[in-house]
Amino acid sequence: MKIGELAKRSGLTAYTIRYYERIGLLPYADRDRSSQRDYDASILTWIEFLGRLKATGMPIREMLRYAALREQGAATxxxxxxxxxxxxxxxxxxxxxxxxxxxxxxxxxxxxxxxxxxxxxxxxxxxxx
Amino acid sequence: MKIGELAKRSGLTAYTIRYYERIGLLPYADRDRSSQRDYDASILTWIEFLGRLKATGMPIREMLRYAALREQGAATxxxxxxxxxxxxxxxxxxxxxxxxxxxxxxxxxxxxxxxxxxxxxxxxxxxxx
DNA sequence: CCTTGACTTAGAGTGTACTCGAAGCCCTAG
DNA sequence: CTAGGGCTTCGAGTACACTCTAAGTCAAGG
The missing domain is CATH 1.20.5 (Single alpha-helices involved in coiled-coils or other helix-helix interfaces)
Structure with a gap:
């Protein structure tokens, strides 16, 4: 799935998705042979969860902390x-x-x-x- | 009551109180003979109410609308x-x-x-x- | 009288979270 | 083969709500 499609499905704009990747809230996405982001549907679950954190007022700084721990695997x-x-x-x-x-x-x-x-x-x- | 005192009692900073006055959220305060704001305790009720609007997520634009209506009296x-x-x-x-x-x-x-x-x-x- | 501290104004600076512009690349349809 | 649309990056711009600085005034205490 390309970024436009993900934007539609997630409710974020493509701008926001790129921004989230830039700051580390979304993992660096695989690119296809023309350098375009190619997403797996599983990312939607993560985005939805981020949305809940955001909706409950968690600042991005803290989401970043959580995202970083998540990247480090089960030990965290x-x-x-x-x-x-x-x-x-x-x-x-x-x-x-x-x-x-x-x-x-x-x-x-x-x-x-x-x-x-x-x-x-x-x-x-x-x-x- | 001078601005420092009001700040203490209201929980806002003096900066914020001046800012609120500037944008019209607080009525223009009377000044004493040395141009210092002199507040009546009744302002605290209004500030508390503004705090509730803020705490429930009302943007300042809308509080301004409400404040403007309030200034216009009972007809609004x-x-x-x-x-x-x-x-x-x-x-x-x-x-x-x-x-x-x-x-x-x-x-x-x-x-x-x-x-x-x-x-x-x-x-x-x-x-x- | 003089210092201290709270006050005054106008305007600049900050933090948060996006949001967009510019310039260019690449795939598909006609 | 070319026009269109969606994508890329980097960096600048925006909206909101404060927050602070600079330069100066003023009243009270020692």
């Missing part, structure tokens, strides 16, 4: 696990905070809704029954 | 409400996605844990009982 699994656990805990904390903020947002919105209600009642000169 | 409440509702829905979607990613992360970690367990069993030449 404990460290990879530790890295993910640390990240998961941060994500969890973040999630909790997000839920709290969502509640505040909901209350604020409810406040606006109540205000609108009062205005409507006022405008129509109706009383609550 | 419906629009402000709509803006917040739109944002809340995005946050909610984001939250849901985050939870899903957290689950995947947990599974991945569990996978590493299981692998470690297998290695330990192998090393000690013990059998499951």
């Amino acid at each position: 699994e404990a460290e990879r696990r530790a890295l993910l656990e640390k990240h998961r805990d941060r994500v969890y904390a973040n999630l909790t905070e997000l839920q709290a903020n969502l509640l505040v947002l909901d209350n604020k919105i409810a406040g606006y809704a109540a205000a609108e209600q009062r205005i409507e009642n006022g405008h129509s000169h109706r009383k609550a029954r | 409440e419906a629009e402000r409400r709509a803006l917040l509702e739109k944002h809340r829905d995005r946050v909610y979607a984001n939250l849901t996605e985050l939870q899903a990613n957290l689950l995947v992360l947990d599974n991945k970690i569990a996978g590493y844990a299981a692998a470690e367990q297998r290695i330990e069993n192998g090393h000690s030449h013990r059998k499951a009982r």
Whole structure:
């Protein structure tokens, strides 16, 4: 699979894929005889995982660390696990905070809704029954 | 309250407070006779709310829109409400996605844990009982 | 009076993560 | 055989949100 195809399937742009390879987030891809990148479908699994790390707010620096450990093989699994656990805990904390903020947002919105209600009642000169 | 004090109380740096004022996220602060910003404690409520918008991923552009509406008074409440509702829905979607990613992360970690367990069993030449 | 430290402004610099432009190569279809 | 499209590399440019520097002002304490 060439880069354009991979871009379509992964949701990344070809620019981003090259960028990720340049910085080491994606392994250096094999090239065909005209120097074009030729990808195996298995790369998609890795890209998807990277997407999850990104979606949960992991900075590229840390993904790079994980990617480097992965390249070094099975001996680094404990460290990879530790890295993910640390990240998961941060994500969890973040999630909790997000839920709290969502509640505040909901209350604020409810406040606006109540205000609108009062205005409507006022405008129509109706009383609550 | 001067800017240093507000910085301490709000958790923003003085740089950030000036930056926010410059771009219109904070109202232009009154100055004392030596041109120093003199804040009323009520600004803290607004800064805290901005913090929540930020923590839930609202870009500054949109906070600016909200801030501008707020400056225009009560007539813009419906629009402000709509803006917040739109944002809340995005946050909610984001939250849901985050939870899903957290689950995947947990599974991945569990996978590493299981692998470690297998290695330990192998090393000690013990059998499951 | 003089130093110290917090403040002022305008504008430049930083970090993160892309995103794109330029110039050129190579395969396929007409 | 040639035009088109997708690919290559390298390096520059962009967007966002700060973050800091420089040069100067000002009020209070010793």
